[in-house]
Amino acid sequence: MTCYEDWTAIPPEARGAAVALGNFDGVHLGHVHLLRSLHAARPDLPLGAVTFEPHPREFFRPQDPPLRLMLPGIRARILHERGAQRIFQLGFDADFSHLAPEAFVERVLDRGLGVKHVACGPDFAFGHRRAGSIAYLGQKLEALGIGLTIVPPLTDIGGPFSSSRIRRLLQEGYPERAAEELGRPWFIVGAVAHGDKRGRQLGFPTANIPLGRHIEPARGVYAVTIRHPDGRLSRGVANVGRRPTIDDGQESRLEVHIFDTSEDLYGQTLEVSLHRLLREERRFDGLDALKAQIAEDVASARMVLSTLP
Structure with missing residues (x-):
């Protein structure tokens, strides 16, 4: 497994992947569903994941208590175990946080990572102040010849699987229920x-x-x-x-x-x-x-x- 952190220096052999976008904290069953859906959509391409380090909330609110379900090295390992062949763990700093939505698509995804297909959930937002919408993402990717798959969330009787839901279960003392969702x-x-x-x-x-x-x-x-x-x-x-x-x-x-x-x-x-x-x-x-x-x-x-x- 190779984890790429500098999106401006991606080697040629790591380009051309189909990538899932997200924070992937915990790599729970909803994340696995996203990866599998992407692979089903583009089985001809190497499967990858694009995530961020630190978690954007950690960057913007460093005074808050820790929220991580897992550390970045473990996240990369579990993503690999769940099928991701290429893991792009992008540094989230002040400069990155100020990238406009257009720059994220054109400079990072296209020119930087060289992706061929993208998958994300319907609530994915990106760019400075989360100004980039799914509709905008689709338009920009289509213009660049990059495919997009919007994957509905995995749900159960309690609603969509999410990292925040798993955090609540752990804080309330139910690790066995958290394990079911992880x-x-x-x-x-x-x-x-x-x-x-x-x-x-x-x-x-x-x-x-x-x-x-x-x-x-x-x-x-x-x-x-x-x-x-x-x-x-x-x-x-x-x-x-x-x-x-x-x-x-x-x-x-x-x-x-x-x-x-x-x-x-x-x-x-x-x-x-x-x-x-x-x-x-x-x-x-x-x-x-x-x-x-x-x-x-x-x-x-x-x-x-x-x-x-």
């Missing part, structure tokens, strides 16, 4: 950092992973699976939150207790998939009460995870 469990990726080793003192050592730019899901205790750098899978229990019993004043983080291991994980990058919220975060009357609750959490997580395929 087509896989939602996971947090990060390097294991040194903590205060309080979990080890309680008899449940944890790997501490900063949430970083990931959205913060509902605070509480989760049944989780862990993918190691070598591809191994482990099972465990994790806490997302600020540890109110200890009250260390630190920002929210992910603390993972991996079952049946004493492996040194410091510095390793782990993928932690959230499967079920076992309980909400709460304060306990001392460390003994917390330790007893963690033992119950471990038993609950083992039971939940025993039902996984």
Whole structure:
């Protein structure tokens, strides 16, 4: 997989693709539907995706809490796994944000990327202040000899699949429902950092992973699976939150207790998939009460995870 970031320096071998346009945060089933529809429309062309980094909302509203379902490298990987052969991850900065709709089509899509066909949803807007409409996009592309496929959104009883809907499910504590819309469990990726080793003192050592730019899901205790750098899978229990019993004043983080291991994980990058919220975060009357609750959490997580395929 090659991820192209500089739209002004695309090599000849990467040009000539059919590309889907979007932010693709989470690469959920609606995004997969878009990619498959594009491939069905132009199976003769290499399949690609055009996305943006950072997410435009992150650029325009940096003071807001993180909203990302996934980091850019993971997004590129999942897009590739879902069939995209060419991934154009365009830098979204002040200059790019001021491109007029005409410039985005002519300079970026046509001359820059050399695309042959484009697909997007019916609500796609582009260019400075999102001034470019679907009707305008179609007119400009047709004049340049580039095809366009407008793909209706994938919907269910709750409406269209969307990244914002999945974010809400995670923030409300329903990772299993988010997984249904993602087509896989939602996971947090990060390097294991040194903590205060309080979990080890309680008899449940944890790997501490900063949430970083990931959205913060509902605070509480989760049944989780862990993918190691070598591809191994482990099972465990994790806490997302600020540890109110200890009250260390630190920002929210992910603390993972991996079952049946004493492996040194410091510095390793782990993928932690959230499967079920076992309980909400709460304060306990001392460390003994917390330790007893963690033992119950471990038993609950083992039971939940025993039902996984």
